[in-house]
Every structure is written in C-alpha cells, then in structure tokens.
Amino acid sequence: MKLSIDRESCLRSGQCIYLQPELFREGEDHVPVVLVERPEGALLEKAEEAADICPASAILLTNDSEQD
Amino acid sequence: MQETITPESLFSPDAGQDPYPIYSALRERSPLLLEGGFGGGRTWALLKHDHVYNVLRDHETYSSAGGFGGSGAAGSGGFGMVLINDDPPRHTRFRRIVNKTFTPRRIAEVQPLIERVAGELLDEMGTGEREIVNAYTIPLPVKIIAHMLGIPGEDYKTFKAWSDSLVGVSSGGMGNAMGGIAQMAQYFTKIAAERRTEAGNDLVSLLVQPDGEGESLQEWEVLGFCVLLLVAGNETTTNLLGNMFNGLARRPELWAKLRDDRSLVPIVVEETLRWQSPVQFIFRKAVRDTEIGGQAIAEGDRVLTYFAAANRDPEMFPEPDEFRLDRDLHNHVAFGMGIHYCLGSPLARAEAQVSLNAFLDRFETIEPGSVPGTRLGGMPLIYGFRELPLVVG
Numbered sequence: 001m002k003l004s005i006d007r008e009s010c011l012r013s014g015q016c017i018y019l020q021p022e023l024f025r026e027g028e029d030h031v032p033v034v035l036v037e038r039p040e041g042a043l044l045e046k047a048e049e050a051a052d053i054c055p056a057s058a059i060l061l062t063n064d065s066e067q068d
Numbered sequence: 069m070q071e072t073i074t075p076e077s078l079f080s081p082d083a084g085q086d087p088y089p090i091y092s093a094l095r096e097r098s099p100l101l102l103e104g105g106f107g108g109g110r111t112w113a114l115l116k117h118d119h120v121y122n123v124l125r126d127h128e129t130y131s132s133a134g135g136f137g138g139s140g141a142a143g144s145g146g147f148g149m150v151l152i153n154d155d156p157p158r159h160t161r162f163r164r165i166v167n168k169t170f171t172p173r174r175i176a177e178v179q180p181l182i183e184r185v186a187g188e189l190l191d192e193m194g195t196g197e198r199e200i201v202n203a204y205t206i207p208l209p210v211k212i213i214a215h216m217l218g219i220p221g222e223d224y225k226t227f228k229a230w231s232d233s234l235v236g237v238s239s240g241g242m243g244n245a246m247g248g249i250a251q252m253a254q255y256f257t258k259i260a261a262e263r264r265t266e267a268g269n270d271l272v273s274l275l276v277q278p279d280g281e282g283e284s285l286q287e288w289e290v291l292g293f294c295v296l297l298l299v300a301g302n303e304t305t306t307n308l309l310g311n312m313f314n315g316l317a318r319r320p321e322l323w324a325k326l327r328d329d330r331s332l333v334p335i336v337v338e339e340t341l342r343w344q345s346p347v348q349f350i351f352r353k354a355v356r357d358t359e360i361g362g363q364a365i366a367e368g369d370r371v372l373t374y375f376a377a378a379n380r381d382p383e384m385f386p387e388p389d390e391f392r393l394d395r396d397l398h399n400h401v402a403f404g405m406g407i408h409y410c411l412g413s414p415l416a417r418a419e420a421q422v423s424l425n426a427f428l429d430r431f432e433t434i435e436p437g438s439v440p441g442t443r444l445g446g447m448p449l450i451y452g453f454r455e456l457p458l459v460v461g
Contacts, residue, residue: 011398013409014125019164030125045280053167055403055413 001061003034003047009058016050016059023047038064075102078113084445087348088389091115091377099360099371111370112360113349115377117384117399119360123352123373124405130352130371131155132408150292152300152408159407165283166293166411169216169271175414178216182419185211186426195430195461197437201453205309209302209419217294218259218270226251231298253291260287301412305419307346307444307452308337312420313427314441315340315391317434317458322391327428335393337420341379341402343391348376348451350404375401376451431460 003023012030016023023039023046024032039047051059073093077083083090094100098115114120123130133155151162168174185208193203207228214227233248260276264284267273275293278284285293316323316336326332349372358365365371378401380388385395403410410416427434437457444454 012405013403013413014406015163015167015409018407019160019167049280052171052173055172055409057172 001038001044001047002064003037003039004060004062005032005034006056006058006060007031009056011056011058013055016054019053020046020050023050075100075113078102079448081445083448085443087376087448087451088380091374091380095377095381098377099363099365102372109368109370110366111372112363112365113372113374114360115374115381116361117378117381117401120373120375120378120401121399121405123360123371124401124408127155127407129354129356129358131355132159132352149296149299150289151296151411156407161283162285162289163407163411164281165275165279165285168279169274170412170415172414175418178212178415179418179422181215182208182212182422183426185215186422190426190430193460197457197459199437199455199457200313200460201306201310201456204423205306205313205453205456206302208309208423209305212415212419213297213301216271217297218263218268218272226255231302234295234299234302249295252294256291256294257287260285260290297412300410301415303450303452304346305412305416307450308340308416308420309423310441310453310456311344311346311451312337312340312424313434313458314436314453314456315344316424317436319391320433320435323428323434326424327432330425330428332393333421333424333428334417335397336424337417338397338400339391339393339395340420342385342395342397342400343379344451345376345379345402346450346452347402347404348448349374373401375404427460433459433461435459 010031014026014030014032017026017032022043023034023036025035027033036043036047047059047061051057051061073090075094075097077090078087078094080090094113095115098119099112100115102111102113114123132153151159151166154162189204189207193200210228210231211224214224219227230248230252234245256272259272263270263273264276267277272290272294275285275290276287316326322336326336352371352373354365354367354369354371356367360371379385382388384399403413403416435458437459439457441453441456444450444452
C-alpha cells in the first residue's frame with residue numbers, strides 16, 4: 001500500500017505528525033511529509049489509524065496499481 | 069461605541085457585541101500587552117495570523133496546563149478538564165484514545181441521525197418569525213451528543229439540564245456547574261462500568277474497551293471527557309449555527325444561490341468559521357523565555373491566541389471582513405491548530421452542513437426578525453447569539 005497526502009484537502013491540523021512521528025514530519029507549508037512510502041506490518045496499522053482519524057480525510061492509502 | 073480603542077477594549081461590552089473593529093484597530097500592535105493579566109503574571113494578546121499559528125503549533129514552548137475552565141487558577145472548583153488542559157505526554161495518550169470518537173467515518177455513520185433530528189426540530193419550529201436558538205441551534209448539538217454517548221431518549225431532559233448547568237464554564241464561570249458535574253459523575257461511572265462489561269455501539273463503549281494498543285480510559289477520565297464534550301461541543305456548535313444563519317439572513321441573494329447550488333454549502337460553513345469564529349481565543353502559558361514577532365516573552369507569561377482576529381488578518385485573508393465563497397480557507401484557525409486541534413471538527417462541520425441543507429430544503433427565504441438578535445455578551449471568549457429571531461418560510 002502506498003501512503004500519501006492529498007495536499008488539497010489537508011487542513012494542517014498536524015494530528016498525524018503528532019501521533020505518528022515515524023510516518024510523518026512537518027513540511028515547510030505545514031503539510032505533512034510522508035517518511036515511509038510503503039509501510040508494512042505494525043507501521044501499516046499505524047498508517048491506517050492515521051488515515052482514519054485525519055479530520056480532513058487527507059491521508060491516502062492506495063494499492064500500488066492505482067497510480068494517479 | 070467607545071471612541072478610543074485600547075487593549076482593555078478586548079474585554080469591554082463592545083467586544084461582546086462586535087469585537088472585529090477592535091481587532092482591526094489593535095492588530096498591528098500584536099503581541100499586545102494587557103494590563104492586569106489573569107491571575108498574576110503578564111498576559112499578551114496575539115492578533116496576527118502568524119503569531120497565533122506559530123504559538124499554537126509550538127506546544128513545547130506554550131503549555132495548555134491549567135489554562136481553561138473555571139477561573140484559570142489551578143484546582144479551581146477541584147475540577148480540571150482533561151485533554152484541553154493537558155500537555156504531552158498525558159495529552160498524547162488521551163488524544164490517541166479519543167481520536168477514534170469523531171473520525172470522518174464515524175461522523176458519516178451518524179449523518180442520518182443528524183438529518184432526522186434536524187427534520188424533527190424544524191417540523192416543531194414551523195414557519196414565520198421564529199427564535200431559532202431555543203428552537204434549533206441549542207437542541208441539535210445536545211441531542212446528537214446525547215445519542216452518541218448512548219443516553220436513552222427518556223434521559224434526554226436530565227442530560228440537557230447538565231448541559232445547561234455547564235453553559236458559561238467555557239466563559240470562566242463555574243457557578244452552577246458543580247451540581248451538574250456531581251450528577252454526571254454518578255451517571256457516567258455507572259454507565260462506564262456497564263459498557264466495560266458489555267459494549268454497546270456508543271462512544272462510552274468505544275472509550276472503555278481496550279483499543280489495539282490495549283489502552284482504554286478509566287471511569288474518571290470518561291467523566292472528564294464527557295464534561296469536555298458538553299462544555300466544548302455544545303455551545304460552540306450552537307454559536308456556529310447562529311452566526312451562519314444570521315449571516316445568511318442578511319444575504320438573500322446568497323440564500324437564493326445556495327438553494328440552487330448545494331455544492332456551496334460546505335464552503336459557506338467554512339467561511340462562517342473564519343468570518344465569525346465561535347471560539348474567539350484560547351490561553352497558553354510560556355514555559356520558557358521566548359519571543360514573538362521580536363517581542364520578548366518571559367517564562368510564565370500567558371498568551372491569548374485570538375483565533376477570530378487571526379481569521380481576519382488581511383495578510384492571510386484579503387478583504388477579511390467580507391463574507392466570500394472564493395477564498396483559500398486551509399489556514400483558518402477557528403478549530404485551533406496543532407496537537408489540540410478541535411477533536412469535534414468533523415461533527416461540527418457535519419451538523420452545520422446538515423442544518424444548512426435542512427433549512428434550504430424547507431425555507432425559500434430567511435430574513436432578519438422584527439427585533440435584532442441578542443449576542444451572548446459576558447466574557448467574549450465565545451461569540452454567538454443568545455436569541456436570534458428570524459423569519460423563515
């Protein structure tokens with residue numbers, strides 16, 4: 001699964017950066033930067049959790065075959 | 069209206085009616101030293117977007133402990149609110165557990181409930197000149213939260229009484245609150261124990277059942293969280309709704325446009341949040357010497373981060389006093405910013421959007437009433453209406 005941020009939707013709440021610092025760090029414009037593009041195992045679970053709680057629904061986990 | 073605007077104007081009766089000219093006049097002086105402070109020490113008002121934004125993100129320098137609820141003095145009334153008054157690491161554990169309560173997915177699941185309650189309230193309200201605060205904007209959020217907490221319909225009146233007793237806590241008064249809190253303590257302690265044994269589909273069950281990391285809340289934390297939901301989640305939403313419908317009642321051409329194009333509804337909600345933020349400011353306390361915009365801030369100084377003033381900073385939002393649908397609103401701070409970003413924001417947004425759609429479905433027009441609405445007044449922390457008569461039909 002590929003982890004990415006939808007920059008258009010991101011509201012810069014910073015919850016992902018705060019709670020999953022292994023996966024996200026703060027970017028220049030406060031939009032998160034993904035640190036692990038293809039998380040697996042426990043990290044994948046954390047990525048799923050981050051995607052679930054994001055208030056803007058801006059964290060995306062997509063199958064590798066779905067490129068945009 | 070007073071002739072000269074001074075820092076003290078921020079706490080004048082005028083600020084309760086319309087604080088925005090005061091923010092405009094004072095913004096360039098941010099950070100602005102306030103005489104008299106709050107419980108000793110210096111207090112600074114931050115009115116610029118970048119000052120507010122940077123302070124809210126820097127939770128290591130600016131602590132939330134002891135900052136909110138009651139008089140602000142430590143241990144006031146013996147009740148400190150969880151989450152909003154916490155710093156990491158306590159905050160981190162708590163937030164991680166409660167984040168699952170109001171996820172967008174969970175809120176999508178309660179959307180039908182919100183629509184049903186909106187419809188019922190509007191059926192009862194009828195048409196003509198109606199006072200919408202008591203008929204709609206107060207009961208809607210209370211009923212939704214009661215349902216999400218698993219409070220049965222027959223207990224709603226009791227629950228609403230607790231909620232009423234907590235009104236004003238957010239503005240600093242603990243007056244009626246302790247009785248309500250004592251009753252809530254009994255109720256939720258019992259409920260939490262029941263749900264720990266047998267989980268239901270409600271928020272209390274969600275919080276007392278261990279999550280993937282084996283973490284769950286203790287009974288007293290559940291109570292603290294429920295009080296927080298009532299204090300932080302009811303009045304705020306009520307005021308968002310009031311500010312929105314008041315703004316729209318004065319913009320008939322926009323109402324007509326919305327009737328034809330519902331895709332604009334989320335934008336109207338978001339612009340209302342920016343334009344008349346329900347929560348005007350919040351406290352933080354510096355835990356070390358620092359600086360803001362070249363001004364030295366000492367350890368122990370408090371800062372008031374004015375969301376509402378930041379949201380009308382012309383450097384971030386051109387023509388900030390205009391209500392416009394074409395803005396980039398990503399950086400508005402009506403829900404705060406950073407680790408304390410409003411937990412309930414998906415619910416607030418959903419309630420406002422459903423409400424606006426419900427009004428648009430039923431009412432061809434919405435106009436100001438025969439008397440103007442009454443603003444809340446009091447401590448200008450919260451900005452909304454106590455009463456708002458509108459003509460709907």
